[in-house]
């Protein structure tokens with residue numbers, strides 16, 4: 666099956682689709698670093714670095730499956746219009762939400778056989794969501810919604826995301842995954858990274874580390890900047906976001922997750938690369954924004970089998 670990937674980011678969706686046997690022929694994003702990372706890991710895909718709200722869909726190569734993960738920032742609970750803190754923030758979030766219409770435009774022009782759209786579960790609370798979904802139905806898709814927990818697909822992370830699938834003939838049913846939820850512990854590179862003594866952490870972080878160790882034992886995962894209670898290593902890590910907030914604690918020492926550990930938390934294979942010159946915060950952002958590849962793999966495989 667030939668696919669394209671809109672809002673392709675670092676390529677989690679492409680990676681999963683490729684593992685499922687699809688050929689991703691075109692991928693686009695407006696962030697140059699994301700396009701570079703995608704191109705380095707998926708050299709056979711054609712790439713475009715552009716604002717997809719202004720794409721000319723008639724110029725795309727032929728494809729069957731439309732993959733898309735439009736911007737989610739405007740859909741998180743804190744970003745709903747009534748709660749946005751200022752007019753500027755509201756307008757920025759409106760602009761981000763509008764990226765979802767690129768999926769409708771592209772599907773209207775290119776008429777793929779199927780589509781997969783990923784977003785946060787709050788996407789369905791968007792006041793235009795009924796119209797957005799109805800537009801895709803009008804184009805001829807049978808739409809289904811799936812809340813998927815990445816850990817159920819072999820990813821060592823409890824990450825809940827919404828996947829909306831559009832198929833032509835009959836509604837899509839996602840087969841239940843029989844896999845157990847993997848622990849994050851085996852992902853940790855104990856010999857890597859810059860460890861620091863816990864007594865050198867900020868007072869707030871020290872307090873959180875000590876509370877987590879009392880509850881979970883000497884080795885655990887902690888978010889050093891939030892009120893999260895921490896995670897034992899025999900469980901999946903909790904949601905990885907675009908913020909660099911997870912630390913590994915090992916008795917009297919701690920350090921931030923390594924970038925490889927962040928990538929493993931998302932389910933990227935260890936061969937996945939990013940430029941050494943990229944800033945840590947950009948890589949964390951690209952990884953935290955990604956679709957977990959094993960989830961995309963299982964979805965695309967099921968779509969290919971059903972099609």
Ligand SMILES: C[S@@+](CC[C@H](N)C(=O)[O-])C[C@H]1O[C@@H](n2cnc3c(N)ncnc32)[C@H](O)[C@@H]1O
Pocket residue numbers: 671672673674675676677678679693694695696699715716717718733734735736737764951954955956957
């Ligand atoms: C949820 S992330 C996509 C993750 C990606 N599918 C993956 O699996 O790695 C959304 C992406 O959309 C990009 N983006 C946001 N607005 C855009 C726009 N107007 N045009 C193109 N890309 C945009 C962001 O840079 C970000 O990489």
